[in-house]
Amino acid sequence: MTTDEFRAQSAGLGNIESIEVNRPLRDVATTFRERASACLQDVRTTTVSGPTTRMSMRKLQYHETVVMTDGKVELAVQAFLESPLKLYQEPANGAYVLMARASPINGGRTRVEIAIAGPTFSWGSLRTAVQGWAAGTSTACPDLP
Amino acid sequence: MPGPLMRRGTAIIAMLPVAACTTAALYQDAGTPNLHFRATSTGSFLTFTTVHLDVHRVTADCRAEYAGSLNLWAPLPLRPPADGAHLPEERLSQLVFKFNTHGGNTESQISYTTLLRPRAGHNYEAIVTYDAGFYDVEIREVRPNGATGRKIEHRSLSECHRA
Numbered sequence: 001m002t003t004d005e006f007r008a009q010s011a012g013l014g015n016i017e018s019i020e021v022n023r024p025l026r027d028v029a030t031t032f033r034e035r036a037s038a039c040l041q042d043v044r045t046t047t048v049s050g051p052t053t054r055m056s057m058r059k060l061q062y063h064e065t066v067v068m069t070d071g072k073v074e075l076a077v078q079a080f081l082e083s084p085l086k087l088y089q090e091p092a093n094g095a096y097v098l099m100a101r102a103s104p105i106n107g108g109r110t111r112v113e114i115a116i117a118g119p120t121f122s123w124g125s126l127r128t129a130v131q132g133w134a135a136g137t138s139t140a141c142p143d144l145p
Numbered sequence: 146m147p148g149p150l151m152r153r154g155t156a157i158i159a160m161l162p163v164a165a166c167t168t169a170a171l172y173q174d175a176g177t178p179n180l181h182f183r184a185t186s187t188g189s190f191l192t193f194t195t196v197h198l199d200v201h202r203v204t205a206d207c208r209a210e211y212a213g214s215l216n217l218w219a220p221l222p223l224r225p226p227a228d229g230a231h232l233p234e235e236r237l238s239q240l241v242f243k244f245n246t247h248g249g250n251t252e253s254q255i256s257y258t259t260l261l262r263p264r265a266g267h268n269y270e271a272i273v274t275y276d277a278g279f280y281d282v283e284i285r286e287v288r289p290n291g292a293t294g295r296k297i298e299h300r301s302l303s304e305c306h307r308a
Contacts (some may be wrong), residue, residue, distance in 0.1 A: 023168070034298075034299070037299060037301065038259070038299035041259070041301055043255065044256075045172070045253060045254065045255050046253065046254045047251060047252070047253040047254075048248065048251065048253070049250055049251045049252075051250075062153065076245070125203045125278040125279060127281075129279065138279075139274075139281060139283075140274075140279035140280065140281045141257060141280050141281065141282075142278065142279060143244065143246065143253075143255055143275075143278045143279065143280060144193075144255055145253070
C-alpha cells in the first residue's frame with residue numbers, strides 16, 4: 001500500500017480532515033521531523049487486556065517517515081503488529097495509521113491534510129498531536145494504542 | 146499444619162519480590178544529584194498513569210547497558226518518588242521515561258527515550274508530564290550560576306556518535 005492508497009481509503013471512510021496553520025511550510029517540516037523522531041521513532045507499545053473476559057496482549061512498533069517532495073511535506077506513521085500470526089498482509093513497516101500532507105498556501109500559511117486509519121478513539125490522540133505540531137501550539141507526544 | 150494448597154500459595158507469595166527484583170533494580174549512584182525531576186500525571190475517569198525512569202549507561206560502541214530504575218510518579222506511592230539522581234559527568238546516559246496506564250480492564254505502556262551527556266558543574270531539570278493521553282518530556286540545562294540554559298534536544302541511540 002502507498003500513502004496515496006491509504007489517503008484514498010481514509011477519505012472513503014470519512015477519516016480525513018484539513019486544517020490551515022499560520023506557519024510557513026519549512027517550519028512545519030522542521031517540527032514534523034523533530035517531533036516524529038522524538039515521539040514515534042521505534043516506539044513500542046504493549047497493551048494487556050483482561051481478565052474479565054479473556055486475557056490478550058498486543059505489541060505494536062511504530063515507524064515514522066518524513067518526506068519532502070514537490071514543495072510538499074508528508075509525514076507517514078505505520079504500526080507493525082508484533083505477532084507470529086498475521087490475518088492480512090501489511091507493508092514492511094506495518095499498516096499505515098496516519099498520513100499528514102502539508103502544502104504551502106502562501107509564504108506564511110500552510111494547509112495540512114490529515115488522514116487516519118480508523119476510529120477516533122484509537123488514533124484521535126495521534127491526530128491531535130500532529131495538529132499541534134503543525135500549528136506550533138504543542139510539542140506533546142501522543143499516548144499510542 | 147497448613148495444607149498443600151496453602152503451602153503452594155505461601156511459596157508463590159514468597160517468590161514475588163524475587164521475581165520483581167529480576168526485572169527492575171533501584172538506580173543508585175553515590176554522586177550529588179545533577180538531574181532533577183518534576184513529574185506530574187493526570188488520569189482520566191478510573192485510570193491513572195505511573196511514570197518511571199530507566200537509566201542506561203551508553204558504552205563507547207553505542208550499546209545501552211541497564212543501570213537501574215527510579216519511580217517518578219505514582220498514586221499513593223509506598224515511598225516518595227525520586228526528585229533527583231546523579232548521572233556520570235561527560236559520559237553518555239540513555240534515559241527511558243516509561244508511562245504505564247492502568248484502568249478498567251486494560252494496562253498499557255509507552256516510553257520516551259533520549260540521550261544525555263551531563264557537563265561537569267551543570268545541573269539538569271527534567272519536566273515530565275502526562276495528561277489525558279498526551280505526554281511530554283523536556284530536559285533543560287541549568288548553568289552553574291543557577292540560570293536556566295539550553296533545552297536538550299532529543300537524541301536516539303542511533304545518533305550516539307553525534308551526541
